[in-house]
Amino acid sequence: MSKRIVITGGGGFLGSHLTARLLGEGNHVICIDNFFTSSEQTVAPFLADPRYELIRHDIVDPIIVEDVDQIYNLACPAAPGHYQFNPVRTVKTSVLGAINMLGMARATGARIMQASTSEVYGDPEISPQVESYRGSVNPIGLRACYDEGKRAAETLFFDYHRQHGIEIRVARIFNTFGPNMHPFDGRVVSNFIRQALAGEDITIFGDGGQTRSFCYVSDLIEGFIRLMNADDFTGPVNLGNPVERTILDLAENVIDLTGAGSQLIRKPLPPDDPVRRCPDISLAKEKLGWEPTVDLRTGLSATIEYFQDLDFAEWPPPTPYWEAPPQA
């Protein structure tokens, strides 16, 4: 049955893919976004659809949309350079934004999913990371505005659930990539592809031996839908690709697939950059029957194709930190 679904951050990378999927399934989508880290070009394909509504709004301020069945709370700067540009605003977006969206869920009876993150594990002492691991976060570091903001949002979700009976879902998302990433978001996949296509040097922060696990966006969106529609399961649940890779390995794959002549150059490792990140997805497999199906090279090829068609001049960087997040 068709539902009325709010997506905060619906103009962003993940939000645009979720919108396409939900509209394609016959739902009505209401996007709430202030376009801080995204471009209206990303939502342009949806505007003609009568089942799509766009509300330009900052979720730090309260808002109630009526007759809502589901809310996906995705609004938050996600790339390190973006969330460190205005850290106080990042905390407000995570914490006040969560309170406002949980308020909407309470007023409407909607089920609400929080886009949490592997960053709640900080620089983890165990690998792979399981949901029961409580994390190792520096509460006063440059990444804390994001990490602690997301941790506080998880707290709010569970307290609203216990105190007010709100139906919640919490997804801990690991690094995800694909078309519709902002070319100047400063994240590693977009940086490497943009640099390779422009024939520029590829910037390796630190020695490149740190790891991440890269999930293709269609796999992640499938996980979102399964989690939101699962019965009697709040999470938190890890959603990510369990294949762990070094950043050097990623760079070599991008160079190989683009045929670029780029050189690798070293830049300082940003403070508190996690050394390892890899999800244990046993819980997602058990509760949602979910696991990724798209391998890294297939996903990278689709993303490279998307970037090849972009005119980078039409995508002004949302913050000055697209080459690297700030140092302490």
Ligand code: NAD
């Ligand atoms: P994105 O930057 O592309 O999208 C975020 C969207 O939220 C943008 O459209 C931005 O304009 C909007 N936004 C930011 N602050 C807002 C505010 N105060 N009010 C209204 N809109 C606001 O990032 P993304 O990769 O699509 O991430 C979406 C969500 O998923 C974020 O909450 C992020 O923390 C989470 N997440 C993403 C990843 C990933 O690898 N992509 C990993 C972990 C968690």
Ligand code: UDP
């Ligand atoms: N990174 C890099 N070069 C870049 C951008 C990022 O080596 O141009 C590294 C970064 O230091 C981190 C990893 O790639 O170790 C992933 O960075 P990203 O900003 O994509 O996300 P994070 O997982 O750190 O939030």
